[in-house]
Amino acid sequence: MKKSELISKRSLEDQAADLIREAIINGELTPGMRLVEMTLAKEYGLSRGTIRIVLHQLGAEGLVTQVPYAGWSVAEMDDQDLWELYTLRATLEGLAARLAAERITQEGTAELKASYQELLELCEGDDLNAITRADLDLHKTIISLSNHKRLAQQYRMIENQFLSYIAAANRTFDPHQVGRTHEALVAAICAGDGTQAEAEAIKNITGFEELKGVTEE
Amino acid sequence: MKKSELISKRSLEDQAADLIREAIINGELTPGMRLVEMTLAKEYGLSRGTIRIVLHQLGAEGLVTQVPYAGWSVAEMDDQDLWELYTLRATLEGLAARLAAERITQEGTAELKASYQELLELCEGDDLNAITRADLDLHKTIISLSNHKRLAQQYRMIENQFLSYIAAANRTFDPHQVGRTHEALVAAICAGDGTQAEAEAIKNITGFEELKGVTEE
DNA sequence: AATTGTAGATTGGCCAACAATCGTACCAAA
DNA sequence: TTTGGTACGATTGTTGGCCAATCTACAATT
Structure with a gap:
């Protein structure tokens, strides 16, 4: 430290x-x-x-x-921007998941599982903001486990733009089911299966189709 | 215009x-x-x-x-930085190749083939700088074909850092055989095979192992 | 209605100055 | 020799004012 x-x-x-x-x-x-x-x-x-x-x-x-x-x-965003954020974010998160899986350690597993556990528990309750925060936190944990400064930086940039859009469009992705869907991702990383982890990460990015088209509001 | x-x-x-x-x-x-x-x-x-x-x-x-x-x-770079550049660059280029393949058009095919042809011809000669430039140009063409502003921007950033390292380490990747190795990539994009294109692109990124360890000079 | 000024707002860029901090050299004391 | 302090120069951090270049909106003109 x-x-x-x-x-x-x-x-x-x-x-x-x-x-x-x-x-x-x-x-x-x-x-x-x-x-x-x-x-x-x-x-x-x-x-x-x-x-x-x-x-x-x-x-x-x-x-x-x-x-x-x-x-x-x-900055204002249109569907093209949203698509760019979506594709880039998925790819970066996929890379992070793969790298995290390839170099996972004892402590890493613990940290990841703790983060996931917290998300699961919050999903039982009704505090949507808390769930969202825990969701972002899980992703952030994966990024940090990849030990990749530039990846972390670029991901943060993309995420910020994404969040600014979410906030502006007054759109909240329903985080209630978000818990279980991350199970396979966490499992793959802990198991050290990079390819599987990458695939699961890409699956888990909040969908593009569900968000676009709300630009006029 | x-x-x-x-x-x-x-x-x-x-x-x-x-x-x-x-x-x-x-x-x-x-x-x-x-x-x-x-x-x-x-x-x-x-x-x-x-x-x-x-x-x-x-x-x-x-x-x-x-x-x-x-x-x-x-900025100074160590092996960690070089590894980061390598992994990020490969991933970004893979994404670009996939997107380019998925949305390839008539003109796109022409542009890509022209760029590739020029690279091939230069590879016959001995102007290493020209070959390197043509190589970068081919990659840049693929990026632009993906029609992805943020991807282009991030790729440019990574590439600049990479080039600064190359220049400083006085290391020139041997561009003579670079021509043929790009054949499969170009073909996959023109064929519209995104998955194949992504795989070929990642294969073609200048290797990490060949470059690292020259930091002390 | 279309064009052409025109005035105000805002950024582009410059300068001079001072405060905060870092790095180093030097000196003194144990 | 080592430790600690201190003074000093170099460099960035930050400010305020200044004028030029440019955009925007609106009024005036045709």
């Missing part, structure tokens, strides 16, 4: 980026909404230059778009 | 980013080399603020790294 990460000395840029990113993901800032550098600067008590870098950062992550000299706005 | 694209109105930020990126990729700036904001600013005749945004951009692309208050430097 790195102690350097315990001491929080993050730059204002990073902190501001987190706040704005969060606001987009949970739907506080909706797609198409304009973001004015000066307004944001005053709002967060920072200078325009700092906000500028943050916006460029978020632009690289695909959360905001920029029209030269016209302004920034929260 | 859009006339708007003929008039170069790219921001200084973008242009500077291209120049520095290019310098890293072709080995002019080697891994570990320090990049000082003020120095770069003077060198390119820009202000520090502009350079700052560029460096953050390149940081997001994985080409430079940043230690808070200490400085920027060209």
